[in-house]
Amino acid sequence: MTRITLTVDGAQVADDVEPRMLLVQYLRERLGKTGTVIGCDTSNCGACTVHLNGSSVKSCNVLAVQADGAEVTTIEGLAQNGTLHPVQEAFRECHGLQCGFCTPGMIMQSVDLLKENPNPSEEEIRLGLEGNLCRCTGYHNIVRAVQHAASTSGGAS
């Protein structure tokens, strides 16, 4: 067991974890942060995407011990003081989700994408979301949602 201390969605947490424990398992099983989900076992689907020190990572691809001392934001910590993040709003506005299973990861990745490129072209959005799979939407309205978020937040996120 290894002791880790980190900040998750603004709260400091500390736990003893097995070195093999994945960050996504830690979030779900130890912290009850079940908003972050597991969709595959090969790091293809991106459903588990969170922000680690401000950048998107697939939390199935990070060991919990690697997050020691880090700041983690999950989908549950994205809204501030009850106000949805513009990307969350945009996904609802543009019907960028159906079953919603890929949505936490898709939103977290989109936030990161817009941070790096506040005014992306459709092509840039599609390439930027390539690591996140969705089976319901055909991506059409997800792309619209990211475009909408870019326009409504003036590109800032």
Next chain:
Amino acid sequence: MTATAEQVEREIGRDRRRKEDQRLITGRTRWTDNLTLPGMLHLAMVRSPFAHATITSIDTSAAKAAPNVVGVFSGADFGEELGVCINAWPITPDQVTPAHSPMPSDRVAFAGEIVAVVVARSAAEARDAAELVDVEYDELPAALDLKEAAADTVLAHPDLGTNKSALWVFDSAEAGTGTPVEDAIAKARADGIVIEREYRQQRLIPAFMEPRSVVVDPTGEQYVMYSATQIPHILRFALAATTGVPESKIRVIAPDVGGGFGGKLQVTPEEWIAWAVGRRLGKPVKYTETRSESLLSAHHGRDQWQKLTLSAEKDGTVTGLKVELLADLGAYVAIVGGGVPVLGAFMFNAIYKFPAYHFAVQTVLTNKTWTDAYRGAGRPEATYAIERLMDELAVEVGVDPLAIREKNWIKHEEFPFTTVAGLEYDSGNYEAATARAKEMIGYDELRAEQMARRASGDPVQLGIGLSTFTEMCGLAPSRVLGTLDYGAGGWEHASVRMLATGKVEVVTGASAHGQGHETAFSQIVADRLGVPFEDVEVLHGDTQVAPKGLDTYGSRSLVVGGEALVKAADKVVDKARPIAAHLLEASPDDIEFANGRFSVRGTDQGMAIAEVALATFAAHNLPDGVEPSLDSDATYDPVNFNFPHGTHICAMEVDTETGALKMRKYVCCDDIGNIINPLIVSGQVHGGLVQGIAQALWEEAVYDDSGTLVSGSFVDYLLPTAADTISFDIDHTTSPSLTNTLGTKGVGEAGTIASTPAVVNAVVDAVRHLGVNDVQMPCTPERVWRAIQDGGSGGATTADAVPHFEEGAGA
């Protein structure tokens, strides 16, 4: 109608944002795997690595000794309490159906079949211990190739003596719906056109994003099963029917379910094993599959060979269609099983006026993962075959593929039209949808560009692919299902409960898994009762909350479940009317109901339905003999299927030097009758399109020659990404369905059904002048390139995941 009434904004037709989304975009979702119950134990499955083998021994001692393992069980540890997995649709009386134990103890019939289950205090410990279960197998020859299996060269289940499960036949001459097809074909051979083709429907994997998960809670008076399922009601029935627990002691809950596409229309070994273990131990248990397990063992879809013969007169007028299918069931007959190709049997004739039709499907058992419904279920296969054939006929006649369709399709003034397959199409307008789609894509300009590219010998050629599809949806009139020997009916149930505070609870037996029922059903009820959209709460997916239902599949929720809602809401109004009349001191005959208000005709007297609800709750002043309740139920059995249709056109660029494909544009104009929520409809269409396009271009479940699924992870099974796909241009024409109150038709499967042939037609159209008349799906660049080089259909998929590693390969 007064001016005031007209100003009330109708909910139906509005692009309401979804009620479901708030919890989904903030991570407050209740997926089954999110559930944790006190004392809950975790399961891990031990699965066979062999496609076909005798189990000679199972040594669980090391696993039992592993840390925090509570138990290890194999099939022998359970008796009848384990139950069986059922087939609900024996398609013929003499169907050969292998017994399907959730956990066989003597022989495994596909790679991935469960042979033991480990129970531990954590999922990780269960998985660790599963590695320690030592199973000895004697490998048996495996039936893998569909055509070879159909010849009984190797038996998937030796005790059955054959792999042939059922032969189901429809013949228009025998049914009295048409003339003998052999006569038509003979005549065409002598003096007409005969098109003979064989097409492959490759094996696909539904690949819903949420892996399947099940939690069983045996504490309390009812046993509770939470499952990521499309069919909580059918699941409850099947548990009762096969495990000896009374139905009244079973509660099934489908919490938020992350997609299904038919893939969660199943009763699974994993559910049955969790049920048995939970009952045995008296503790809550959870099993959540890994993605690899999901791809390996959750049912697959399609997998057919289609032998097709179309006859026509020299001018292109179709005279007959003969369809002979081989359908791979996999190792067991799943819950719908052979019913999937039967659902396609009525659709090969599609929108065309064939006078003669013959359909036969031979279902075949193999030692591969079982197959069952996948989005469209039988109808994509049918649509693919006929829409590919119509292109071939156009080439033979020498006319544009649209012209050959127009020549043969049912004209809009010919509805209602009884087809050669015996269905009555109630409404449609193929001319209108096609005209709109042509306009959207700029059809004539594209054809001109295609000619120019051909003339100049451009290495990048342009193909234009069409699909003028129809489908039957809204499963299904119970009497029809009865005549087809399906094990259940096709009705749906709804309840509308008027709460004292004026809020409305709507209970539906349909079980959403991403579609947006909570929103669309709220719109329907809000309009019907004249209450605010926000005041309607839709409840579903728990057999204790919604005790009656037949769940969600086959584009049925709106057209069957929505109609049940309408009928229940109308009953509420009927029950409220005499109470309102009593309170308003008027005759019930003088009471009008509009926009949520009961009013006395010719006066300004009236009261809102919420006021009637409160007065009914108080029950202080009701008419004599009237019960103090407005709540109403309705069970609706559809009188007919309904028949969405549309015209889809795909423009595809094909690099003839490399085989690379680039979809330039895709447009569709679908006629799905009246639309409740255009935003939700657009999502259904987009998602459906990509699943159909993915069959055409990317996806295939591939087995190697020992029966191992080599496309068993998302690394190997090519689910399209945002970068692989394009934005779509969609529109609608409206021919309301005449067989339901709302005039709606199903839309959940339309995109998938229509798009696959449009895309393959586009690919073939681009390179037809190079001698290509077919490219087998998925149309990979390699296969397209081979087809151009060799003139064939591009060859079969190699089963070797990495052929270049083999000796001599790539040299």
